Structure formats: C-alpha cells, structure tokens
Amino acid sequence: MDGILMLTAEHLVLSAIGVGLALLVGIPLAILITRNQTIAGFTMAVTDVLQTIPSMALLAALMLYLGLGNTTLVVTLMLYSLLPIVRNTYTGITGIDKGLLEAGEGMGMTRWQLLRMVQIPIAFPVILAGIRVAMVTAIGIATIGVLIGAGGLGAPIWRGMQIMDNAMILSGAIPAALIAIACDIGLNRLENAVTPRGLKVSSLARS
Amino acid sequence: MLWLPQSGVMRVSDFLKFMQMNLDSAVLATGQHLYLSFGSILLGMMIAIPLGIWLTDKEKLAEKFLAATAIIQTVPGLAFLGLFLPIMGIGVLPSMTVLFLYSLLPILRNTYTGIKGVSPALVEAGKGMGMNPFQLLVMVKLPIAFPVIIAGVRIASVYIVSWATLAAFIGGGGLGDPILTGIQTADINFILMGAIPAALLALFAGWFLGMIEKMVTPRGLRG
Numbered sequence: 001m002d003g004i005l006m007l008t009a010e011h012l013v014l015s016a017i018g019v020g021l022a023l024l025v026g027i028p029l030a031i032l033i034t035r036n037q038t039i040a041g042f043t044m045a046v047t048d049v050l051q052t053i054p055s056m057a058l059l060a061a062l063m064l065y066l067g068l069g070n071t072t073l074v075v076t077l078m079l080y081s082l083l084p085i086v087r088n089t090y091t092g093i094t095g096i097d098k099g100l101l102e103a104g105e106g107m108g109m110t111r112w113q114l115l116r117m118v119q120i121p122i123a124f125p126v127i128l129a130g131i132r133v134a135m136v137t138a139i140g141i142a143t144i145g146v147l148i149g150a151g152g153l154g155a156p157i158w159r160g161m162q163i164m165d166n167a168m169i170l171s172g173a174i175p176a177a178l179i180a181i182a183c184d185i186g187l188n189r190l191e192n193a194v195t196p197r198g199l200k201v202s203s204l205a206r207s
Numbered sequence: 208m209l210w211l212p213q214s215g216v217m218r219v220s221d222f223l224k225f226m227q228m229n230l231d232s233a234v235l236a237t238g239q240h241l242y243l244s245f246g247s248i249l250l251g252m253m254i255a256i257p258l259g260i261w262l263t264d265k266e267k268l269a270e271k272f273l274a275a276t277a278i279i280q281t282v283p284g285l286a287f288l289g290l291f292l293p294i295m296g297i298g299v300l301p302s303m304t305v306l307f308l309y310s311l312l313p314i315l316r317n318t319y320t321g322i323k324g325v326s327p328a329l330v331e332a333g334k335g336m337g338m339n340p341f342q343l344l345v346m347v348k349l350p351i352a353f354p355v356i357i358a359g360v361r362i363a364s365v366y367i368v369s370w371a372t373l374a375a376f377i378g379g380g381g382l383g384d385p386i387l388t389g390i391q392t393a394d395i396n397f398i399l400m401g402a403i404p405a406a407l408l409a410l411f412a413g414w415f416l417g418m419i420e421k422m423v424t425p426r427g428l429r430g
Contacts, residue, residue: 054369057402140283173289
C-alpha cells in the first residue's frame with residue numbers, strides 16, 4: 001500500500017511539473033501571439049502537429065536525445081500540454097467582448113493594466129479549462145513513462161502485464177484512473193467557481 | 208543527418224535502407240494499426256451516433272451519458288488496458304474495446320449538441336410543411352448537424368489513431384510494436400518505423416475528415 005501511495009504521489013508530481021512548465025512557457029507565448037494573427041496561426045499549427053504525434057512516439061524520440069528517466073517524461077508532458085494551454089489562453093483572451101476592452105481603455109488603462117485587470121481575469125476560467133485538459137492528458141501520458149525508465153503508476157501496470165499478475169496491474173491501473181478522474185472533477189469545480197456568474201456557459205459548450 | 212548523443216550519427220540513407228529491409232513488417236504494423244483504428248471508430252459511430260440522436264429530447268439522460276463517457280475519456284490509456292486485461296486478456300479484442308470506448312465521447316457529444324443546436328426556426332418551418340418527426344430528423348436536423356457530427360468523428364479519429372499505438376503493450380499489434388522495440392533496443396530506426404507512419408496517419412485522418420466536414424457544410428451555413 002505504501003509503495004502505491006508513493007507511486008501515486010510521484011505520478012501526480014511528474015504530471016504537475018509537466019503542466020506547470022507548459023504554463024510557464026505557454027501563457028506568455030499565448031499572450032504574445034494575440035498581437036499578431038499570422039504568428040498566432042503558425043503557433044497553433046505547430047502545437048497542433050505536436051499533439052497529433054502519438055505520445056509513445058514522441059516519448060521514444062525524446063528518449064534518444066535526453067536519455068531515460070523522469071526528465072524526458074517531464075519534457076514530453078510539457079510539449080503535450082502546450083496545445084491545450086496555448087489554445088485556451090489565446091481563445092480566452094481574444095474572445096473577450098471588445099466592449100469590455102474599450103471600457104478599460106476609456107478608463108485610461110495601459111496595455112499591461114488591461115491585460116492584468118480585464119483580460120486575464122475574464123479569460124481565467126477558459127485557461128483553467130485548458131489546464132484541466134492538459135493535466136488529464138499528462139496523467140495519461142505519464143502512465144507510459146515507465147517505458148523509458150520514468151516513475152509513476154505505469155510501473156506496476158507494465159510489470160503486471162509482463163508477468164500476467166492481475167493484482168499488480170490493478171494496483172496501478174485503479175489509482176491512475178482515480179487520480180485522473182479526481183483531477184478532472186476537481187478542476188471542473190474550480191472552473192465553475194471562478195467563472196463570473198454573468199459569463200457562465202453550459203458545461204457542454206466548454207469541454 | 209541527425210546527431211544523436213546516444214547512438215552517434217544517424218544517416219537518412221541508413222534509415223531508408225532499414226525501411227527497405229523491414230518493409231514487410233512495417234506494412235504489417237500499419238495494416239494492423241489501420242484495422243484497430245478503423246474498427247473502433249466505426250463501432251463508435253454505430254453506437255454513439257444513434258445514441259446521440261435518440262438522446263436529443265431526453266436532456267437529463269443525455270447529461271448522464273455524457274458524464275459517463277467523459278469519465279471514460281479521462282482514464283489513462285495504459286490504465287484502461289490494464290483494467291480490461293483480467294477480463295478480456297490480450298490481443299486485438301481488448302485493444303479495440305478500449306479504443307472504441309475512447310471514441311464515444313467526442314462522437315456522442317457532437318451528435319447530441321449538433322442536433323440540439325439546429326435552429327428552432329428551421330424545425331418549425333419543417334413542421335409547418337407537415338413533416339413528421341422522422342422526416343424532420345432526416346430532412347432537416349441531420350443534414351444541418353452533419354458537419355458537427357463529422358467534426359466529432361474527426362476528433363475521435365485523430366485521438367484513436369494516436370492511442371492505438373498502445374495496443375502494442377498487450378499484443379494487439381499496430382505501429383506501437385516497432386516503437387516499443389525501438390525503445391527497448393534504443394534503436395532510432397525502429398522508433399521512426401513506427402512513429403512516422405503513426406504521426407502521418409493521425410495527421411491524414413485529421414486533414415481528410417476536415418475536408419469532408421467542409422464539404423458537408425450546407426452552403427448557407429459556411430462560415
């Protein structure tokens with residue numbers, strides 16, 4: 001039981017670091033590209049292609065350059081998390097009612113103030129949705145990290161498959177499924193909590 | 208030429224020679240991969256599209272189904288395969304089952320919202336013309352919802368073609384096999400043998416279905 005808790009924690013931490021790095025890179029990047037339509041289109045296309053590459057393939061390719069272990073996994077996770085985060089931040093910011101931007105400008109806000117006091121607070125729930133998608137995907141990809149020597153819950157699943165030990169497989173698969181679902185539900189609740197009442201849209205439209 | 212810290216210099220010509228020698232297994236893996244992807248998406252469409260249509264006037268029930276498929280979607284790929292192993296063993300069957308389950312949410316959700324989203328004015332117009340519910344469905348709602356449904360199929364397809372690589376973990380074949388071999392032998396040629404076709408297939412599926420999506424958008428609704 002102890003071991004599984006450690007693995008679960010490790011799994012969560014690895015996923016969180018991957019998503020965190022993507023946030024550090026992705027949010028400023030998304031904000032930058034709101035200035036320029038063509039660069040925005042290009043960036044979206046690049047992150048789109050990145051996401052289409054099967055995760056196992058990207059993981060394997062990066063392993064050859066970066067070696068085995070957690071670092072490679074985290075880099076892969078970061079690359080995969082970029083699309084949801086960049087796309088959601090971008091559409092969150094550009095989707096803001098122009099009237100609100102004008103109101104801010106009319107109040108004498110600088111570009112930076114506009115960003116900080118109008119755009120980001122309103123875009124926040126959408127960005128959070130991107131984080132949610134990124135986190136769930138990261139947990140999923142982290143399970144195959146075991147292939148390249150990373151830690152996490154993939155290890156008991158993989159080893160259990162190889163020696164046909166169902167109990168071992170489940171000891172990894174069930175926690176993995178549970179933390180993914182928990183993250184999804186938890187971040188969903190958070191999303192709803194930070195959405196200003198006036199902007200609430202149906203959950204169907206947003207996931 | 209690609210410089211790899213691990214395995215020294217790699218030449219494109221080496222890789223091409225490698226592919227030539229292993230063409231038969233590459234083709235086999237690609238065929239298996241297509242079979243897995245196609246099969247699961249087709250099954251997904253056969254279940255999720257009628258289900259989505261049926262649910263359009265049952266909002267409460269629809270939300271439960273959508274929630275259930277959303278939960279299925281969040282389960283990590285390898286964990287899902289692991290959960291099914293005790294029940295279904297290894298091979299194509301559990302692989303296709305898991306992939307089929309993964310295809311449900313995008314297709315179901317898009318079918319449901321696509322049909323629900325048809326402008327009520329258009330439905331009224333149809334009713335005014337004396338259409339019965341079936342005619343309304345076939346002559347008004349489905350044609351208008353079609354591009355949204357295809358979008359759902361597109362999303363599901365790209366997702367499935369990518370995740371079908373996991374089938375290799377449980378002996379289901381597919382392009383994950385060479386990738387797995389490549390990882391275990393640290394041989395980039397094997398990795399590329401699986402990765403390149405897999406990525407190309409996923410991109411192609413997205414592009415192809417995107418084209419179909421545009422083609423079936425009624426001219427009046429084109430953006």
